[in-house]
Amino acid sequence: MLVSLSIKNYALIDHLNVSFTNGFTVITGETGAGKSILLGGLALVLGKRADLSSLRDKEKKCVIEAEFSVGKYNLEPFFNENDVDYEERTIIRREILPSGKSRAFINDSPVKLTILAALGDSLIDVHSQNQTLQLGDNAYQFKVIDGLASNKDLLASYAKDLRLYKKETKVLENLLATKQEGIKEHDYNTFLLSELESAPLKEGILEELEEQYEQLNNVENIMEQLSKGHNLISDEQVGILNLLAELKQASSKLASYGTQFSTLNERVQSVFIEVDDIFEEFESLQNNIEANPKVLEEVNTKLQLLYDLQKKHGVSEIEELLRIKEELAVKVDATENIDATILAKETEIKVKEKALNAVCVKISKKRKAIIPELKKQLESILASLGMPSAEFKIELNATPNFVYNGKDELVFQFSANKGSAFGELKKVASGGELSRIMLAIKAVLAKYEHLPTLMFDEIDTGVSGEISNRMGTIMQEMSGGMQIFSITHLPQVASKGNHHYKVYKEDKNNVTHTQMKQLTTEERVVELAEMLGGKDLSDSAIAHARQLLN
Template sequence: MLRSLSIKNFALIEQLQVSFDAGLITITGETGAGKSLLLGALGLLLGKRADLSSIKDSANKCSIEGVFDIEKYNLIPFFEDEDLDYESETIIRREILPSGKSRAFINDTPVTLSSLNKLGLKLIDIHSQHQTLEVTTNDFQFEVLDALSETDREIQSYKRGLSLLKTKEKEERLLLDSQQELTKEHDYNSFLLNELLEAKLQSGELAQLEERYETLINIEEIQERLSGSVSLVSSEEVGISDLLNTLKANLSKIAPFSGKLKELSDRVHSVYIELEDVNESLQNELESLDADPEQLEEVSNRLQIIHNLQTKHTVSSVEELISIKEELEEKVSKTESLSDDIKEIQKEIETIKSQLDEVAIKIHKKRTKALPRLVSELEDILKSLGMSNATFKTSLKLQEKYLSNGKEELEFLFSANKGGAYGVLKKVASGGELSRIMIAIKAILSRYTQLPTIIFDEIDTGVSGEIAHKMADLMMTMSKNLQVFSITHLPQIAANGQSQYKVFKEDVNDTTVTRLKLLNEEDRIREIAEMIGGKQISDSALTHAKSLLHN
């Protein structure tokens, strides 16, 4: 419920601070006095967009703050989802700066207008004669029916199941699409994979093959040069080995004479040993070489296979070909296993549907039982509001399709006159009739669920006499379970409020401002008398006003 409202620098309101109690609160005042400004300020507080025209003094910011008691509204999950601090007494503030920039806060935490609007819908429900089309929507009609049928637990279970069903159906579609796409490529992928498998590729083999090929293709030149190298080293006439041996012998004889000579002798000795080792390796390499045309052809063919595969797959290494082979293996395997995956998920979908059908039937049974009661209560309330011939014709049919709140189609037809044709509400009900239907529905809902604060904005337009009394009684009954505001021109409703406020204008320093005043008993009598008889208050009007107030 709305505990207090503070408004600064908004339209004709310079500064306003007001507190509210529970129950029925009536707001009265002449036409044009500024009642709409209060609704405008509340609208901004609850997330509506603002502009600079909302600011009274363009040099200062406009500020609107409301304190709400939300303990009974079960809003902790909302605060957790929005990452906000929960307080049973929550403060909402909206600021419009002179620059036109708007800021919003919930318990001093900055929030977006979207978050503010979500919370606002849970805190205050504003109804005017021009805002009653909601009652004509199927979603709202189901909401009312479900409040009476107490299907909340089943509907939450159904919604969880429906969410899971949609997830699984999406997975099925993706698998079917993948299967269709992969099936097109399956044969080609299998062919490419077989080629790569038959090639029996090994990491690093390309470099080895290329080296072997270069050796075999140039074997005669290699043999010739290796043979010449061996001759240079070991020739008996002028071989490098003999010459180096002579040099080694010469230096070894003078090595003892100095350290430098000893170092030179050792170095030559090392070179001689290395040369002997090289010569041995040259001879071994020469002996191992043998022209082999068959091996050359074999290596050449192997290289050709690898190069052809590299060209086909636009890669430059065997490692990349091996990676492609692994990818193809995965694709081919996935294609072959997709059928099993699809069968498995289809089985899951059928199980979920079966469970959803069970819950939907439970919901249907509860709704079917509650629907006649809803119609009966609505017709009874409407009769008391002067619509004695108003009747409804309803039907609730199970469908095959899974809808957001069950598997039913609700038909909610209305006739205002005896023998009149039934039709959907938005086509056959007038604005005044819709207003009364809405207030009747809210009165029923208030008995079955915790509603937010309701503000009726002149929803009683066109009502008078005994019907006005009935409407006032209805609002009083509702106010036992929730906070109800009624902006009204009817003295019967004004008098029924546990508290009454008057909106009026006054001139202050050549400036017109809007005020909101809590009326005491004497003020209320005069205000109600004026609503009955006009500005010239008569004794009979005062008497009537006292009677209404004390009745």
């Protein structure tokens, strides 16, 4: 419910502050008084885009603030999703700066305009004659029927499941594309993998083979140097071991003469042990090494294979070849096992499709059940609004594919007069008829769901006094459970309001200002009388005005 509206520095409004209550509120005023300005200001605070022309004083900012009571609207999830503090009395503020920039706030939290607009859609529903054209929009027609059928929860569940279904369907499409592409590449990938699997790939293998190759390729020189080393150590006359043995003997005799001699002896003993160990290593290597052309050829072949693979795959490390091998193994395995994966995904999608179809059946069933009642109520209300021959033809047909709101196709047709052919609303209904149809639809919807505040902007234009009287009564009845506004030029509608506001212009210091005030009972009598007979008030106009109010 709209609790208050404050407008500063907007168009002809310098500063306007007005409070509202529940029930049926009517707003009247002469043509050009500024009713459209009021609606424009309200539209801005609800998220409409603005420009500098909105500013009355181009040097000051325009501030529009609206307070709403939102306790009945179940909007806490919206506030949480958008990281905005929830308050049952929510204040929306819009600022338009002289620079042209615009700022929006919800409960003093800055928000994007899209968020403000989304919240605004849940708070106020503004209808004018121009906007009645949406009656011909299929999406709006579905919205009406689903509102009456209480399909909100089913549609929310369907939308969630549909998103998952489409996501999994996309995965299946990618799998099928991968399979098709994989068939082309499979043989080549298998060949590359086979090459890598036949190669002696392991970390450090290249260094190991290169070392082995160097030894085998230089075996004669290695044997020559081993022999020379062996002789230098073991020669009976001048061999290192014999000389060290004599040194060891001498140092042993010195060891008992003090710490420095014993330490020296220990060092000589260690050197002897190390050289003796080196001698055994020389001897072992000399006995085990031999020329082996066959092994040399095998090692060379392995090296060349590794070098060729590195060149082929454009890498310089064995580790990179190992990585490529793993990737190829995954691709080959995926291609060879993709049929099983595709089958599993198809089975999963069929389960989701079955669940979606079950929800669609429920949605469609509830739609079909409510259509006769909608048709009956609409035609009854329109008969009371001067359209006794108005008739609707509403058909619901199944479609093969899932769409955003189920698997139904809606045909919503209308005939205003007996004998007239049925056709689309926007083609066969006049502006005045569309206005009455919109009012009838809102009146029916109000019985089935909690609607936001409704504001009818001269929706009664072009209708007779008798019909406007009935339109006012319908709005008055609707206001029993919700807040209704009607901007009207018709006294019959204005008289039905629980609250009556007048928009008017006044000049101060040669500057025109738009003002708005709530009328007292006597002021309402005068306003209604002027609407009936003009500024020159007659006794009959006054009497008629009182009669309307009573």
